[in-house]
Amino acid sequence: MADSFSIFKSSKYTFDGKKPYENVIHLLYRHWFVLFGKILALAILLVMPVALYLNLGSYVYGLTNIFWFLYSIYLLIWWHSLFYILTMYLLDTWIVTDHRIIDSEQHGFFHRMVAELNISRIQDISVIVSSPIATFLDYGNLEIQTAGTEPKFVFKQIPHPNKVKDEIMRAHNEYMSQHRDNIEIHEKQFAGI
Amino acid sequence: MDANFIQNFPFGLVLLALLVLVYWIQAFFIIYHLIRFGIGPKPKIFSLIFFVGSALLFMLVAGLYVNADLSLGSISKIFPDLINY
Numbered sequence: 001m002a003d004s005f006s007i008f009k010s011s012k013y014t015f016d017g018k019k020p021y022e023n024v025i026h027l028l029y030r031h032w033f034v035l036f037g038k039i040l041a042l043a044i045l046l047v048m049p050v051a052l053y054l055n056l057g058s059y060v061y062g063l064t065n066i067f068w069f070l071y072s073i074y075l076l077i078w079w080h081s082l083f084y085i086l087t088m089y090l091l092d093t094w095i096v097t098d099h100r101i102i103d104s105e106q107h108g109f110f111h112r113m114v115a116e117l118n119i120s121r122i123q124d125i126s127v128i129v130s131s132p133i134a135t136f137l138d139y140g141n142l143e144i145q146t147a148g149t150e151p152k153f154v155f156k157q158i159p160h161p162n163k164v165k166d167e168i169m170r171a172h173n174e175y176m177s178q179h180r181d182n183i184e185i186h187e188k189q190f191a192g193i
Numbered sequence: 194m195d196a197n198f199i200q201n202f203p204f205g206l207v208l209l210a211l212l213v214l215v216y217w218i219q220a221f222f223i224i225y226h227l228i229r230f231g232i233g234p235k236p237k238i239f240s241l242i243f244f245v246g247s248a249l250l251f252m253l254v255a256g257l258y259v260n261a262d263l264s265l266g267s268i269s270k271i272f273p274d275l276i277n278y
Contacts, residue, residue, distance in 0.1 A: 015232050027232055069261035072254040076216065079250055083223050083243045090236045091226060106230070109222050 015095060015102070021186035025171055026096040026164060029089065030157040031139035038085050046078055094155045096164070098171050101144065103153060117153050119175045121146045125168060127161040144168070220247045 013024040053067050091106035103115045122144055129140035134157075142161045144153035158164060220243070227240035 013233050065257070065261040069254070069257040072250065072257045076247075076250050076254060079243075079246055080216075080219055080223070083239070086239055087223050087226055087236075090239060091230050093232055095232065104230075106226075109226060112230070 013095070018097075019099065019186070022097045022099050024095060024097050025167055026094075028094040028096070028155060028158045028164065030092060031137060031159045033133065033137050033139065034157050035085070035089055039082075042078065042082055042085070046075075049074060092156075094158065096168055096171065098175060101153060101168070103155070115153070117144065117146060119168075119172050120179065122168070122172050123147055125165045127165050129161065216247075216251070220244070 013027050018024075049071055053071075088106050088108075091104070091112075093104050095102040095104070098119070100119055101117045103113075103117075105113045107113070124145045126143045126145070127140055128143065129135055129138075134140050137159075138161075139157055139159045140161045142155040142158060142165055144155075146153065155161070155164070224240045224244055227236040227243070231237060231240070
């Protein structure tokens with residue numbers, strides 16, 4: 001019975017294709033402020049019909065039951081809109097492990113993009129904080145330049161980008177010191193079990 | 194086709210059933226995505242909250258539908274200038 005609820009408990013982050021020797025350093029979502037504008041708009045949309053009803057409803061006799069019925073349907077749509085926004089937010093993630101970086105972006109229910117970068121291929125990392133609010137709340141874009149002509153890996157609007165940059169660099173250095181000639185040493189260890 | 198069948202066909206009820214179906218399919222998509230693709234416990238907790246909220250709101254709508262008089266006669270009493278029934 002306890003196992004049935006285990007998915008709701010805090011755990012080591014696991015994801016599709018996670019290797020047994022791989023450790024998740026960071027699971028990153030966009031900063032909460034990115035959601036703030038949308039949630040504020042939804043909060044206004046939630047109270048607007050009730051405010052209208054309280055102002056105008058008294059002029060229309062007998063509207064009460066019909067109004068609350070229509071408002072409850074409006075609430076259903078509102079509830080779905082809220083969770084659609086939250087779902088897109090929660091599925092837009094960047095995973096930093098001690099072996100690789102995974103960029104998973106969700107653009108609607110049936111449009112999902114997953115890209116992966118081995119940590120050894122990092123050339124340089126830059127952080128872009130481009131607005132006063134982003135500066136105060138400490139969020140911004142983190143761009144990873146890889147070898148060759150491949151497009152940059154961009155972490156969009158993540159919290160504490162400088163701290164994340166330092167940790168990625170530390171993980172990169174550690175990986176390079178452990179994996180001479182870029183040969184995966186852990187594969188052999190786990191293959192032998 | 195029998196003319197009586199068309200006259201007696203509950204178009205409103207079928208439309209309502211379709212809307213309910215669309216509503217729960219949409220709810221399924223949200224719950225499925227949160228559980229299937231979400232990483233860590235946070236998306237799973239959100240999916241549980243969403244499911245409970247959806248079920249409660251659905252029951253609320255059903256309850257208010259029973260109480261609300263949606264007949265044209267009733268609506269025409271509320272808006273006599275707009276609807277002459």
